[in-house]
Amino acid sequence: MRRYGSCLLLVLVGAAVLRISLFSELYLRYVQAGLRPYLVVSGGVLVLLGVGMAVVRRTVDDHEHADGHEHGHGIGGPRVAWLLTLPALALLLFPPPALGSYSAEREAAQQAAQGVGTFPALPAGDPVELTLGEFGSRAIYDSGRSLKGRTVRMTGFVTHGEDGTWYVTRLRVTCCAADATTSKVEVRGAADGAPPVDTWITVTGTWHPKGELGTDGAWPPVVDASAVRRVTEPADPYETR
Known part of the structure; x- marks a missing residue:
């Protein structure tokens, strides 16, 4: 044998x-x-x-x-x-399993790398579906403030921070899980508070401006939640770059 x-x-x-x-x-x-x-x-x-x-x-x-x-x-x-x-x-x-909150928390806070500029207008109609990466890029770098006054909807898993803060989070990949980086958005104003870590949710809300564009003070971006709904983990848990 x-x-x-x-x-x-x-x-x-x-x-x-x-x-x-x-x-x-x-x-x-x-x-x-x-x-x-x-x-x-x-x-x-x-x-x-x-x-x-x-x-x-x-x-x-x-x-x-x-x-x-x-x-x-x-x-x-x-x-x-x-x-x-x-x-x-x-x-x-x-x-x-797919990478989750542990992998997301290992990554240090993002640094401004692409510079401030204008972005294309968002599609008409609210809420507009955005990835966490798209929302973060516009929140941190868009001098045209395309998120202002718009209702957005994003999906990801829950991670917790300090002092009761929590985030909707997604990992972004270029090729495979080995090169994953983190996109996350702080969630404020949710009626039921923070769901458990690694729970998959869809958040609907509006952008909450924070810090100066293109600086560390603008990261992570913030959304004022009007609705938080638990969902099942998608077949493809990652965002692509």
């Missing part, structure tokens, strides 16, 4: 990749949607490679037995190598 350890490992890893990319949308916890085809192909190749290696080794075994000789090649390797199956099984059976 030890001779087939590497084959089993390849099949397990491939099956785990296929499980999160082909048979579910769990891959969105780790990478952007555009990478799905590459994950599916990679998982399929690993499964086929593992099965192919097993077939070849079985053929060699049968040939040796027919000749009455045991050549001793391909003999398993150290038993500790079987431990490599544990992370593959873990990914297959218990995929880790």
Whole structure:
């Protein structure tokens, strides 16, 4: 059985990749949607490679037995190598959750990096759906004050700060979860107070100006909430940049 350890490992890893990319949308916890085809192909190749290696080794075994000789090649390797199956099984059976409040809180306060300027006008009609990144950019850098007088709606998970402050938060990715950065908006005026950490919510409200544009004093931006509604975690928990 030890001779087939590497084959089993390849099949397990491939099956785990296929499980999160082909048979579910769990891959969105780790990478952007555009990478799905590459994950599916990679998982399929690993499964086929593992099965192919097993077939070849079985053929060699049968040939040796027919000749009455045991050549001793391909003999398993150290038993500790079987431990490599544990992370593959873990990914297959218990995929880790998306990044949440712990990852968001590890990032230091954002620094003004893009400079103050004007932004395009928001779409007509209230409330207007915005990502947290869009709201934050306009709140901190928009000299045209396009958020003034507008009702906005944003979705994210809850993180808590000091002195009773709390935020609607979302992680933003460029490629995958490894490069995630934080977008968050302080929520004020919610009738029922702060929901538990990591609860997914949709906040409706208006921009509350704070600090001088383009400075650390304007971050994090603030929304005066008129409604806070609990929602289920979206299939894609990240915002893209």
